[in-house]
Amino acid sequence: MLGLDLFIPTYTAEHPSKGAPMVRTYLTAAIMIAALVSGVSAFNVTIDGNGAGRTFGGVGYASCNGCGRLLIDYPEPYRSTILDLLFKPKFGAGVQHLKIEIGGGENSTDGSEPSHAVIESEKSAPLPRGYEIWLLGEAKKRNPKLVSDALAWCYPAWANNGYYATPKSTEWYVSFLQVVRNTLGFDIDYLDANRNEAYSYDKPWIMNVLRPACNSAGFTNVKFAGPDLDHDCWLIFNDFDTDPAFASAMSAVSYHYDPNLRDRAPTAKAKDSGKPLWSSEMHCYTPNPWQNALLFARGINANYIVDKITSTQIWYGIEAMYPGLFFNGFGMIQAASPWSGYYAVNPMTWAYAHTTQFTEIGWKYLDGACGQIVAGNTNGSYVTLRDTASGNWSMIVCTESAASMTAAIAGGLSTGTVSVWKTDQTNQFVKQPDITPAGGSFTISLSANSIYSLTTTTGQQKGSVTIPAAQPFPFPYSEKFEGQVAGKMPRYMADMKGSFEVCQRPGGGNCVKQIVPAQGLAWTDPMKPNTIFGDDSWTNYDVNAEVFIDNGDVEIGGRWQDMYFLGYRFTLNKTGAWTIRFQNTALRNGSIAGFNGAIWHTMKLRMQNTMIEGFVDNTSVVSFTDASRSSGRAFLASSYNQNMFDNLLIGAPGVPADPWTRKSGLSIAPIVSVVRHSASSGATIRYSCISQGRVTLAVFDMRGNKVRVLIDGMHVAGSHEVIWDGRNDHGGPAGNGSYLLRMVRGGHATEHLFRNIAE
Numbered sequence: 001m002l003g004l005d006l007f008i009p010t011y012t013a014e015h016p017s018k019g020a021p022m023v024r025t026y027l028t029a030a031i032m033i034a035a036l037v038s039g040v041s042a043f044n045v046t047i048d049g050n051g052a053g054r055t056f057g058g059v060g061y062a063s064c065n066g067c068g069r070l071l072i073d074y075p076e077p078y079r080s081t082i083l084d085l086l087f088k089p090k091f092g093a094g095v096q097h098l099k100i101e102i103g104g105g106e107n108s109t110d111g112s113e114p115s116h117a118v119i120e121s122e123k124s125a126p127l128p129r130g131y132e133i134w135l136l137g138e139a140k141k142r143n144p145k146l147v148s149d150a151l152a153w154c155y156p157a158w159a160n161n162g163y164y165a166t167p168k169s170t171e172w173y174v175s176f177l178q179v180v181r182n183t184l185g186f187d188i189d190y191l192d193a194n195r196n197e198a199y200s201y202d203k204p205w206i207m208n209v210l211r212p213a214c215n216s217a218g219f220t221n222v223k224f225a226g227p228d229l230d231h232d233c234w235l236i237f238n239d240f241d242t243d244p245a246f247a248s249a250m251s252a253v254s255y256h257y258d259p260n261l262r263d264r265a266p267t268a269k270a271k272d273s274g275k276p277l278w279s280s281e282m283h284c285y286t287p288n289p290w291q292n293a294l295l296f297a298r299g300i301n302a303n304y305i306v307d308k309i310t311s312t313q314i315w316y317g318i319e320a321m322y323p324g325l326f327f328n329g330f331g332m333i334q335a336a337s338p339w340s341g342y343y344a345v346n347p348m349t350w351a352y353a354h355t356t357q358f359t360e361i362g363w364k365y366l367d368g369a370c371g372q373i374v375a376g377n378t379n380g381s382y383v384t385l386r387d388t389a390s391g392n393w394s395m396i397v398c399t400e401s402a403a404s405m406t407a408a409i410a411g412g413l414s415t416g417t418v419s420v421w422k423t424d425q426t427n428q429f430v431k432q433p434d435i436t437p438a439g440g441s442f443t444i445s446l447s448a449n450s451i452y453s454l455t456t457t458t459g460q461q462k463g464s465v466t467i468p469a470a471q472p473f474p475f476p477y478s479e480k481f482e483g484q485v486a487g488k489m490p491r492y493m494a495d496m497k498g499s500f501e502v503c504q505r506p507g508g509g510n511c512v513k514q515i516v517p518a519q520g521l522a523w524t525d526p527m528k529p530n531t532i533f534g535d536d537s538w539t540n541y542d543v544n545a546e547v548f549i550d551n552g553d554v555e556i557g558g559r560w561q562d563m564y565f566l567g568y569r570f571t572l573n574k575t576g577a578w579t580i581r582f583q584n585t586a587l588r589n590g591s592i593a594g595f596n597g598a599i600w601h602t603m604k605l606r607m608q609n610t611m612i613e614g615f616v617d618n619t620s621v622v623s624f625t626d627a628s629r630s631s632g633r634a635f636l637a638s639s640y641n642q643n644m645f646d647n648l649l650i651g652a653p654g655v656p657a658d659p660w661t662r663k664s665g666l667s668i669a670p671i672v673s674v675v676r677h678s679a680s681s682g683a684t685i686r687y688s689c690i691s692q693g694r695v696t697l698a699v700f701d702m703r704g705n706k707v708r709v710l711i712d713g714m715h716v717a718g719s720h721e722v723i724w725d726g727r728n729d730h731g732g733p734a735g736n737g738s739y740l741l742r743m744v745r746g747g748h749a750t751e752h753l754f755r756n757i758a759e
Helices: 020-038 069-073 078-087 120-124 132-142 167-184 203-216 236-242 244-249 268-272 289-307 347-356
Strands: 041-048 058-063 097-102 147-152 190-195 223-229 250-255 277-282 311-314 333-337 342-345 381-386 393-398 403-410 418-423 430-435 441-446 451-455 477-479 494-497 500-504 510-514 530-533 541-548 553-562 566-573 577-582 585-591 601-608 611-616 619-625 634-638 644-651 673-676 683-689 693-700 706-715 718-724 737-745 748-756
Touching: 041 381, 041 393, 058 147, 058 347, 069 078, 069 132, 069 333, 069 494, 078 132, 078 333, 078 342, 097 132, 097 311, 120 167, 132 147, 132 167, 147 167, 167 203, 190 203, 190 250, 203 223, 203 244, 223 277, 236 244, 236 250, 236 268, 244 250, 277 289, 289 311, 289 347, 289 381, 289 393, 289 451, 347 418, 347 451, 393 403, 441 451, 530 553, 541 553, 541 634, 553 601, 566 601, 566 611, 566 634, 577 611, 577 619, 585 619, 644 737, 683 693, 706 718
Parallel strands: 041 403, 058 097, 058 311, 097 147, 147 190, 190 223, 223 250, 250 277, 277 311
Antiparallel strands: 333 342, 381 393, 393 451, 403 441, 418 430, 418 451, 477 644, 494 530, 500 510, 510 644, 530 634, 541 601, 541 644, 553 566, 553 634, 566 577, 577 585, 601 611, 611 619, 673 683, 683 718, 693 706, 693 737, 737 748
């Protein structure tokens, strides 16, 4: 338990007759004896405001690799609350440095982030696709002092020729700086002048191509950082020795750094250079959320104490991605349920807060008050920073064992009330009793495996939030994409490769289109453009969609297993050739005679226990058994073409009332056609019966709800016609979208899917 064990009066040597040195030595010795008896280590710290130290560069995270995809889909007020927890000063994590990915339309670890310039012609009018630029804007709204940064993992095809540092990629970089300025009204602070973890860095390109291009485009104020490598660490300083202009061009040196990997430790030359050193991708991957938080807090301290690294950015910060992806489970906030609004605030959030709520970028470390509680053990450490504009100071302490610390304050720093905040495994970010130093000194007892912040500043808080109950992904699920914004990511869909975005459907309404025209320079390489959605626990279900094949092929799929090989994949080619695969293994294939590749078609993949069945235009083309996988979420996939998808429906096999299956033994012929006229004349529906009998013809929406009964009575054999005026049974308009016509006679059914356009 944290508390004030003993106030120690401090007497200065200005009055030696009072025996000040003897009294002070006696008290310190008494504390040490008591500590030894109790098994608690004791240490002394002098917090001297005149001490030397480097400038603090902030604590932040890298938003990249698809890890934050689902956050933007959260409803209010939960989305704003999560953003407050991330970025609002003195509320939650208080992130001080945000590095975003420059999306390239290819997989960069746990997803594919869309590019601002998918094709070369877009570079002069780049678009703020995806969510990274949006996130940066939201972060800056909450903390105008936040440092912004950007790094590329992948590149669109037009911007590379197999190498990342080219004149074309330079144009792509500059267009990114432009879209940030156009969209947000400010310039990004740092551009990481390299590809993430490339095999090296290209000094001639940085100096002779990228820097001049940025300057010519009006971005002289954008500073360069880098090289963001995870090998040959800190050797860039050798180039700085021989090229002072290069050294001047790089405002900060950043490596993907783990303090426990000493082969990545900064060289003496790096530490002596005075150049800001960044740990620009630190990893904390312990499965226990509390241990992960403690590891992070210890790492921030150790980065400075051992290696003079002044800014730490972790990968990743927020976990807003589907479960089952790589590196899932390590975020400070888990936000992967936008359909319910549920999110979880992990202890890592408060590990951030122990530094960020008590400091600001530009404060100065006080080296004399930074150290290890036990020499050589970074698990127990302390760092102290001061506000250079005032006498305020803050100390962040991480413990491994219980300890007693005596601190003496000097050098013009505040000796006023010291606020204390504590985090341990049971309770995070809890205000402790204040300390009132006596004569500029105080002693505090520290619990084992805890994080403490001591400060003369005020205003810290553990932000109060409301979190709704978690709910599974809705089932059955339908999506028509109406009401969504063209050019944006489709709700709840997470691209793994390529880019799928909402677009206007020819003829009216919205659909989804895959927009990447060719393979780019990828970080990792799933088999083809694909986007996932749904729940990994789904077992037996139908995936229904309308598709338009611009070229190549489209896929609908289910029981997804991983991003590289997907799951059950029903592929339809523009020629009418089809294949059902499990991952990369073809299970069945065939071709549809007379297939018209110039029109929309319907596809359905049915997975019911071990039975797998594929339908095209409501006709079963194949049915077989396979037991490769029993559960998994749904997905869409496409070749590198502008293929389109619409009117998704995920539901139990054959529900509602088996509307999608054309059964054998039909006693009626299928509906022949739906002819669309004007709004006043309605849709003319033509059908036929091969014998006399009772006929029911009704309109259903994509959720299986009955909209309108058109026919219910006896019919003679022959051709017939009926008009649907686009209204429901209550007389109201049914609206734009896809509908199912279902005709039943003698217990047998046939269906036709069509699109209604309410003019």
